[in-house]
Structures are given as structure tokens and as C-alpha cells.
Amino acid sequence: MTGYHPSVPATASRSDGGSGPTTGAPLHPIVLGPFGRAVGFLVSQTGTATSRRFKEALEDLELEPRQFALMRAIDAAQSPTQQFLSDVLQIPASSMVALLDHLEAMSLVARRPHPTDRRARVVVLTEAARAVLVRATEVAIATEQAICRGLSEQEREALIELLLRVAANLGLAEGVHPGMPTRAPCGGE
Numbered sequence: 001m002t003g004y005h006p007s008v009p010a011t012a013s014r015s016d017g018g019s020g021p022t023t024g025a026p027l028h029p030i031v032l033g034p035f036g037r038a039v040g041f042l043v044s045q046t047g048t049a050t051s052r053r054f055k056e057a058l059e060d061l062e063l064e065p066r067q068f069a070l071m072r073a074i075d076a077a078q079s080p081t082q083q084f085l086s087d088v089l090q091i092p093a094s095s096m097v098a099l100l101d102h103l104e105a106m107s108l109v110a111r112r113p114h115p116t117d118r119r120a121r122v123v124v125l126t127e128a129a130r131a132v133l134v135r136a137t138e139v140a141i142a143t144e145q146a147i148c149r150g151l152s153e154q155e156r157e158a159l160i161e162l163l164l165r166v167a168a169n170l171g172l173a174e175g176v177h178p179g180m181p182t183r184a185p186c187g188g189e
Contacts, residue, residue, distance in 0.1 A: 043166065054139075054143045063136055067099065067103060070099055071125060071132070075133060110123075111123055
């Protein structure tokens with residue numbers, strides 16, 4: 001299969017740098033290189049490997065990446081409601097309840113009555129969670145450093161900017177992992 005280079009018309013980007021919709025007419029050809037030289041393949045390959053590596057790195061903390069992301073969101077929002085977390089992270093309410101139940105069973109979060117809305121519950125990190133969050137953040141930083149080894153800071157920033165553009169082309173919300181809403185933290189994995 002080496003040497004197979006079909007030309008595919010590109011309709012998803014604008015050659016003028018604009019961000020509006022395209023007319024559907026080809027703007028410039030995209031040439032697929034040998035297997036493994038396509039952006040979609042490389043993004044998928046590196047994403048899968050990075051996710052696997054990060055999940056393995058968090059195992060010593062008995063934490064999964066989606067639990068870490070939820071704890072970071074709770075910390076950043078400072079006592080958010082369950083509904084707020086569900087909306088921001090695009091996690092269905094039933095999955096959010098299951099995630100929070102699991103973190104509560106680990107004594108990492110507590111749910112308390114909202115001070116002004118009797119129907120709502122706020123979520124707070126426990127003291128134990130603060131120590132776990134610090135250690136998990138260190139793991140995340142070490143993972144980031146490992147996957148960016150050999151890149152200058154400017155190259156890393158350029159890569160981030162390019163990946164943000166690709167994510168926008170796919171309609172992804174910045175900072176929200178598309179895999180988070182689909183599965184509860186326990187069972188069936």
C-alpha cells in the first residue's frame with residue numbers, strides 16, 4: 001500500500017482563512033500519503049495511545065481520567081451544582097450521578113444542599129480529594145511532558161493551536177472530552 005496517494009477534494013476548510021461555512025466546492029486538494037500519514041489516523045492513533053498511557057499512570061491513585069476531569073471541574077467551579085457540572089462537561093444527569101456516587105464512595109467528594117435552592121445539591125471536594133488532585137495533576141503534567149518530549153515550547157503551542165482548529169472542524173467543545181458522557185464509572189468496562 002506504500003505509494004498510494006489518492007487526491008481527495010477538500011471542502012471543510014477555507015483557503016481565505018475565514019471561519020464561516022464553505023460552499024461545498026473544493027478549495028484545495030488533500031493528498032493522502034502512505035498509510036499512517038493522514039491527519040485523522042495520526043490524531044486517532046496518538047489520542048488512543050495518550051489516553052491509555054494516562055489511564056495507566058492514574059491507576060496508582062485508583063482514579064480514572066474522567067474522574068480526574070470531574071474533580072478538576074469541581075475544584076475550578078468552587079462548589080458547583082450537579083446540574084452545572086452535567087451541563088459544562090456534557091455528561092447526562094444519570095451518568096453524572098453515577099460518577100459522583102463513585103467519587104463519594106471513595107471519600108473524594110461530598111454533596112450538600114444548595115444554600116438557596118432546595119432542589120439543588122452542590123458538590124465539594126473533600127480534604128482527601130485535595131491531596132489526590134495534587135498528585136493526579138502531577139501525573140497529568142508528567143504525561144504531557146512525556147508526549148511532548150522533543151518539542152520546543154513554540155512547537156507545542158503551535159500543535160495545540162492546530163489541534164484546536166481540527167477540534168473546531170469536528171464541532172467539539174473545547175476542554176470537554178467526547179468520551180466522557182457515554183459511560184458510567186463502574187461496571188461494563
